[in-house]
Amino acid sequence: MVGVVSPTAAFPSLETALKHHFGYDQFRLGQRLVIEAVLKNQDALVIMPTGGGKSLCYQLPALLKLGVMVVVSPLIALMQDQVDSLVDNGVAATCLNSSLDYSSVRQREADLLAGNIKLLYVSPERLMSPGFFDLLGRLIQSVGVSGFAIDEAHCVSEWGHDFRPEYRQLSVLRERFPQIPVMALTATATERVRVDIAQQLRLRDPLVQVSSFNRPNLFYEVRPKGGEREGYQQLLSQVKQHQGSGIIYCLSRKRVNELAEKLTADGESVLPYHAGLSDDVRRENQTRFIRDDVRLMVATVAFGMGINKPDVRFVIHYDIPRNIEGYYQESGRAGRDGEPAHCTLYLAPGDIATAKYLISQKPDENEQRIAAQQLNQMVDYAETTVCRRRVQLSYFGEILGETMEGLCHQCDNCTNPPPIEDWTIEAQKFLSCVARCQERFGMAHIIDVLRGSKKQKILDLRHDQLSTHGIGKDRSVEEWRLLGRSLLHQRLVDQTTDGYPVLRLNAASWQVLRQQLAVQVAVPKDFVSGPADEVPADGPEMLQLLRVLKDLRKKLADQQNVPPYVVFPESALRQMAQTRPQTLAAFGQVSGVGNRKLEQYGQVFTDAIRQFCADYGLESDPGATRSRSRPARERRQAVGETHRHTLELHRLGLSIDEIADQRGLSPRTIASHLELLIGQGETVDVDRLVSADRQRAIVDVLMELENGSLTEMRDRLGSAYSYEDIRLVRAAWQRSQSS
Structure with a gap:
């Protein structure tokens, strides 16, 4: 039936x-x-x-x-x-x-x-x-x-x-x-x-x-890893900089145990997870991590599909993953709630050698061949100088098209871009060599031909007689590898995926060869780490209330013997802290609060919020029961001295970045000040902060997504539009609608 x-x-x-x-x-x-x-x-x-x-x-x-x-x-x-x-x-x-x-x-x-x-x-x-x-x-x-x-x-x-x-x-x-x-x-x-x-x-x-494989809330970066002692100090320093829960992935059980012991000795709340532990221990460790009893989990990939914790704020791969698909899945454990999260991969030549050795131990030659190609793709990702998100999406057959330049602005290569050089002539030599070799060979062979190698294989195939033999002697092997990877990542050449990585020309390849398309290559520079976590833009009262709500959530979860996020996801708590709903009707408007949640938790949470507001002399949110199209941040918050200071600097003609530098705050915080000031009727020159073209595009999306969240609007506009731009234009537009 x-x-x-x-x-x-x-x-x-x-x-x-x-x-x-x-x-x-x-x-x-x-x-x-x-x-x-x-x-x-x-x-x-x-x-x-x-x-x-x-x-x-x-x-x-x-x-x-x-x-x-x-x-x-x-x-x-x-x-x-x-x-x-x-x-x-x-x-x-x-x-x-x-x-x-x-x-x-x-x-x-x-x-x-x-x-x-x-x-x-x-x-x-x-x-x-x-x-x-x-x-x-x-x-x-x-x-x-x-x-x-x-x-x-x-x-x-x-x-x-x-x-x-x-x-x-x-x-x-x-x-x-x-x-x-x-x-x-x-x-x-x-x-x-x-x-x-x-x-x-x-x-x-x-x-x-x-659906799109793009996770815009995740920041991706690759860091070079030092020796055993230096590498651990790098890891420890990064862990202490991050807030919230995190996962550290390692290739071996031995590495998991070592790191867990060292981090514990250095005062971190951490547990190990790998297949060598008993079922009961693994289950207990996972449960304690999910329920926020510990902050860190050090694990092998055995800690994979079983993790359903939405508020993991960072994932670190201390060893190189075996393939891009697995890395995407594992790093994707971060930020499932849509909030910002950080994904770091540490790279060391010794780790690559270890991974290759493990592959060589596979009994099946076909499995070895496929695994070796997948590892090479992972190494290419780690060593690439182009947008990392572009490489990930390209692997799944998706093109990053949010901006004209194809940048995600959420990876180390986009936020700290290496110099861009025109390598069109070199690309034409490379692709011409692929064609001369009849699209039957991989990158290493093409580079050998370009550099004029006299290897026996080259001579046996008579590739020393090709017109492209030796035309690339002026470039090193690493430079040609850089170009080859860049062509693959930009989809200017294709590669087979059956374990034999053979280069094949595509329509874009011929455009390059016919001088219809230029090739730009990002050339490596000295390593620069990604940006540190931003100072939260939310006011101190919001962050303090958020801590109160998290403590309440943990208490209720422990009473029911369930993970905290089962009660409410962190995104719902953040919205509660922003809007401060003090009635059941207002609480029911929070995203993620259905009828059952309202009945089960509404009273206890609104009581806690009401008590917090009374203790700190805060008014209830006047917009809690209004249309959901109005932003949560638009509330009756008093304009204080910090906001006045920002307004004065703005009226002196300083940009948001200049105000942030002068005040020692983040641009996001300064934008939140200006957004509040606009909502309170102060005169803010939005035209000077956001161009007319951008304002028109943002207003179009505002009108289209009448009930849309900030994230939904940015997804529609693309990452070329900052959250700050959208918030400022939205505040000005809503003020104009109400006047």
Whole structure:
């Protein structure tokens, strides 16, 4: 029995259902399209980045359709975490796994057959166990099964970064239950992996939703790592600079244990995680990290899909990852809540040698070849001088097109760009050599030909007789490697991905050869580290209230034996601290506060906020019950001396950066002062701060995204537009609308 209930049966729209169950006013990009397809019983393949809202794509349909949604999840800790979050949100969910005793399993099966459960989480091993298909058959006959959702679906593909053979068996779902729709979901999948997933799971004419892989809130950087002692001191210094929770990834168990011990000795709150620990210890350590009992987790990649903590503020790779796809997934553990987060990769030649040795120990030669190519791609990423986000997105077949220059402004190469030089002639030599070699060789061979090598292979192939042989003697091997990587990252040449990295010309290559396209190369300079964390722009009272709310959240979470973010994500606490809602009606307007959360936590949080405001002589937020289109920061905050000082310097003609330098504050803080002053009716010359063209573009988006958040507006405008520009124009525009 497969059925669907139209959302209009209980709710006038999908948005109403979303707000009721999960507390959000709008869907994220791509979610609504997937949910509509699932409600029509269509198969779906969903590729959304970490933190992009994949889970909602099956959770909301599960609540609107008849029957039980069966979710296949690879790890017990991950499924238990999801179940805890759903139950706390008033959603009937449960899981069946090997950690349960016999009586618990029987009770949960009884609840399922009685129609008391809407979402059932199982591991692939449990799904394939004797008797489980009989349970599914009884479910279909009694309450119905609304669909199968295969989470972490990249595990199905041998081309994925975390292939698991047991996932291959999931095709039996289509064989045994052909009438039930199947959806596959993952955060990372290249085109090749996507095709493999669809074939392996036998999806029928699926909706394929591939969201952008761009995570604009993450800052990426690569730092050179010194020797053992120096490298540790670099790590310790960085850890102490960061605020909030962090993950440090290492390649070996030995390195994990060493770092955990050293960091503990240096006063850090840290636990280790790797496959050498017992299941109980791993589970206990992960739980303590998720519940904010410790700040740091030092781990191997075994600490992967099981982490669902949204407020990780930094991820450090102390050793080089094995491939770009794995690095994207692991670094993406940071900032799942959409707030700013930092991702650092330390690079040392010795680590590369160690990774190559580990690859050489693989028994299968084909696996060795593929792994070696993937490691080389990772090294190219670490050594590149172009935008790091561009390299990541290019790997997944996406082009960074937010700005004309293709910069993300959120990586070390964009914030501290190396000098740009015109290498068009060198690029023409390089591409011409690829063509002369009939597009059958990799980069190393092309460089050998260009530099006039007399290696036996060159002579045997008679490539010493090519017109391009020796035309690049004036450049070193490293310079040609730099150019080759740059051409790949700019997609001016292609490379095969089957383990034999052969260079192939594309349409852009021929444009370069025909002198229709110039080639710019970023040339390395002395290393400069990325920017330090910005001084928060929020006022001291907001930060103090945020700490109070975090303490309250932790207390409530401990009482329920759940992670703090199950109560509320940090983004919701930040909005509460900004808007200071003191009535249940105002509290219900906070993003992430649905009916269940309002009923469960509304009173205790508004009491705490009301008490804080009374203690510090603060007024309640006059805009708490107004339209959500008005920014949270626009509140009746008194204009103090610090704001007046900023205003005086502005009226003297100083720019935001100049005011920030003179006052020793961040530009973000100065912009927040000016935003407040505009809202309070003071005269601020926005025309001098933001060009007319930019103002028009921002106002267009303001009118289009009437209820949009600051992040949504910047995503639409692109990273060439700063948050400061948007906030200033928004404040001026809203003031003009109200006058």
